[in-house]
Amino acid sequence: MRKKRLLSLALVAALSVTMLAGCGGKKSTESETNKDGSDKVKITLGIWPGEDLAENIPTFEGYQKTMQKLHPNVTCDPAPYTYATDTFVSLAQSGNCPTIFESWFTEPQKLIKQGLIADVTDELKKRGWLDDMNDNIKGLLSDSDGKVYGVPRDAYGLGLMCNVELFEKAGLVDENGVPKFPKTFDELAETAKKIKEKTGAAGLCLLAKDNSGGWHFSNIAWNFGAKLVTDNGDGTYTSNLNSKEAVAAMQYVSDLKWKYDVLTADPTAEDWGTGFQQLGTGGAAMYIAANDAVAQPTQTNGLDVKKLALGAMPAGPNGDQYSLTGGTPYMFSKDATPEQISAAFDFLEVMGKAPEANDTTIKGMEADAANRKQNGVPVIQTFPCWTNKEYVDANNKVVEEYSNVDTAMFQQFFDAVNKEGNLHTEEPGDAQEMYAQLTNVLQAVITNKDADIQKLMDTANSNYQKTLDSEFKKN
Structure with missing residues (x-):
C-alpha cells in the first residue's frame, strides 16, 4: 500500500x-x-x-x-x-x-x-x-x-532498511562494511538491543499511528505463520486475525517494547513518513520499508546514499520468510x-x-536515473511490471550505467525476494480496513504492558469480519 x-x-x-x-x-x-x-x-x-x-x-x-x-x-x-x-x-x-x-x-x-x-x-x-x-x-x-x-508504475517488496552508520558504530558490519542483517526476528530483537546499548538510538522504528502499522504488521504475522484472511471462493472472505500465529506475532511486537525496549519513544506517533525520518536522521537503525522508497531516507531526510542498506525481511519461528509485495x-x-x-x-x-525501448523511453529512464544520482538517491534495480524483454534490458542497462551504490548493500534483499514463493501479495478483502483494525491493536499493545493480546485480536477479528460481511456478499 x-x-x-x-x-x-x-x-x-x-x-x-x-x-x-x-x-x-x-x-x-x-x-x-x-x-x-x-x-x-x-x-x-x-x-x-x-x-x-x-x-x-x-x-x-x-x-x-x-x-x-x-x-x-x-x-x-x-x-x-x-x-x-x-x-x-x-x-x-x-x-x-x-x-x-x-x-x-x-x-x-x-x-x-x-x-x-x-x-x-x-x-x-x-x-x-x-x-x-x-x-x-x-x-x-x-x-x-x-x-x-490502470498502468503499473512499479512494484516493490518489503525488506529491512538499515542506517549503516549506526550499524558501524555498534560494530555490526562485516569486513566489507555491509551490515550484519538479522536473519530471524529473534536476531532482529538482539541486534536492535545491541544498537541501542552502543549508540543510544532506537534499534527499530515500528509504526503504530495509522494504517501503515497494520500494513507492516501483516508481513510480520505471515512470517510467524499466520494467514490473516481466507478467500472462500464464492465472493466472500473469512477473517483470521485472532489465530494463534497472529497473536504470537503481536506478542513479539509487545516484547520489542516492554522486554527489549528497542523502539522509538512513541510508536503511536510514527507513520510511513516519520519512519524514514527516524532512519535517515539516525533516530533508528532499522525500519521495515520497500525498495521503491529509497529516496525517502536519502533525498528527503539527508542520509548519505552510501550509508543506506536494504536486507531481507527476517524469518519467523518456523522459517517462513515472506516479503509483502505491492x-x-x-x-x-x-x-x-x-x-x-x-x-x-x-x-x-x-x-x-x-513498456517500450525506443529513444523517447530510454531518454526518460536516463533522465530519471540522472536525477536520482544527482539528488543522492540509490540507483538500484527495480521490480519490472512488464514482460517486454527489450524494455527490461534497456532499464537494467540504465541502472548499471548510473549506479551510485555498492550493490552488496542491497544484494541480500534481492536474493531473498527473487526466491520462488517468497513474495506475498496483500490480503484479499478490504486490506485497508484490516490494517486499521490491526493498528488499533498495535496502539493498545504499545501503550499498555499488560494488554490482553488475545482479547484485542478477538475484537479486531470480529470487527473486520463485520466489514467483510457487509462489503462482500455471497454470489
Missing part, C-alpha cells in the same frame, strides 16, 4: 486548492483547435512532484518540454496529488480528479466497483502494451470482464476523454514508464 501507498502525506487544504484550480477531467478539455487543425488537449498531472520532492521538479519540467515538442497539441499542467482514501471519493465525484494520478495496488478493485476511474483497455490495446503487462498485476487492475483500469499503479480520472487518456499515456512514454 504505497502507498504507499497508508502512504498519505497530502495536506487536504492544499490539495483542495490545487485540485479546484483546474484538475478536472472533461472540464480541462478545450474545444479549441491548433493552427494545423488538430484538437487541443489539456491534461492535469497528479503525478507531478509535490513540495517534499521539489528537487525532482526540474526533471518533470524536462518531460513537459519533451511533450511539448513531440505533441504540441497537448498542454500538461502540474497538479500534485498524493492519494488518500479519505479524500479521493469526493475529489472524483466532484470532477476535480487529475487526469492521471498514482495510488496503491490495494485500491483499484474498490475504485473500479465505485466507477471512479477510467477504463483504459482500448488505449492499452492500441499501443500493444496489454500483452506486455505482468499477468498478476493486470489482474489487480482488471474487472471481472477483463477490462483494465506497488503503484497510474490511474486515470473517470471524466478523462479518450484524447486525454492517450495524451497521458504519451507522457508516461516520455517519462520512460512505458
Whole structure:
C-alpha cells in the first residue's frame, strides 16, 4: 500500500486548492483547435512532484518540454496529488480528479466497483502494451470482464532498511562494511538491543499511528505463520486475525517494547513518513520499508546514499520468510476523454514508464536515473511490471550505467525476494480496513504492558469480519 501507498502525506487544504484550480477531467478539455487543425488537449498531472520532492521538479519540467515538442497539441499542467482514501471519493465525484494520478495496488478493485476511474483497455490495446503487462498485476487492475483500469508504475517488496552508520558504530558490519542483517526476528530483537546499548538510538522504528502499522504488521504475522484472511471462493472472505500465529506475532511486537525496549519513544506517533525520518536522521537503525522508497531516507531526510542498506525481511519461528509485495499503479480520472487518456499515456512514454525501448523511453529512464544520482538517491534495480524483454534490458542497462551504490548493500534483499514463493501479495478483502483494525491493536499493545493480546485480536477479528460481511456478499 504505497502507498504507499497508508502512504498519505497530502495536506487536504492544499490539495483542495490545487485540485479546484483546474484538475478536472472533461472540464480541462478545450474545444479549441491548433493552427494545423488538430484538437487541443489539456491534461492535469497528479503525478507531478509535490513540495517534499521539489528537487525532482526540474526533471518533470524536462518531460513537459519533451511533450511539448513531440505533441504540441497537448498542454500538461502540474497538479500534485498524493492519494488518500479519505479524500479521493469526493475529489472524483466532484470532477476535480487529475487526469492521471498514482495510488496503491490495494485500491483499484474498490475504485473500479465505485466507477471512479477510467477504463483504459482500448488505449492499452492500441499501443500493444496489454500483452506486455505482468499477468498478476493486470489482474489487480482488471474487472471481472477483463477490462483494465490502470498502468503499473512499479512494484516493490518489503525488506529491512538499515542506517549503516549506526550499524558501524555498534560494530555490526562485516569486513566489507555491509551490515550484519538479522536473519530471524529473534536476531532482529538482539541486534536492535545491541544498537541501542552502543549508540543510544532506537534499534527499530515500528509504526503504530495509522494504517501503515497494520500494513507492516501483516508481513510480520505471515512470517510467524499466520494467514490473516481466507478467500472462500464464492465472493466472500473469512477473517483470521485472532489465530494463534497472529497473536504470537503481536506478542513479539509487545516484547520489542516492554522486554527489549528497542523502539522509538512513541510508536503511536510514527507513520510511513516519520519512519524514514527516524532512519535517515539516525533516530533508528532499522525500519521495515520497500525498495521503491529509497529516496525517502536519502533525498528527503539527508542520509548519505552510501550509508543506506536494504536486507531481507527476517524469518519467523518456523522459517517462513515472506516479503509483502505491492506497488503503484497510474490511474486515470473517470471524466478523462479518450484524447486525454492517450495524451497521458504519451507522457508516461516520455517519462520512460512505458513498456517500450525506443529513444523517447530510454531518454526518460536516463533522465530519471540522472536525477536520482544527482539528488543522492540509490540507483538500484527495480521490480519490472512488464514482460517486454527489450524494455527490461534497456532499464537494467540504465541502472548499471548510473549506479551510485555498492550493490552488496542491497544484494541480500534481492536474493531473498527473487526466491520462488517468497513474495506475498496483500490480503484479499478490504486490506485497508484490516490494517486499521490491526493498528488499533498495535496502539493498545504499545501503550499498555499488560494488554490482553488475545482479547484485542478477538475484537479486531470480529470487527473486520463485520466489514467483510457487509462489503462482500455471497454470489
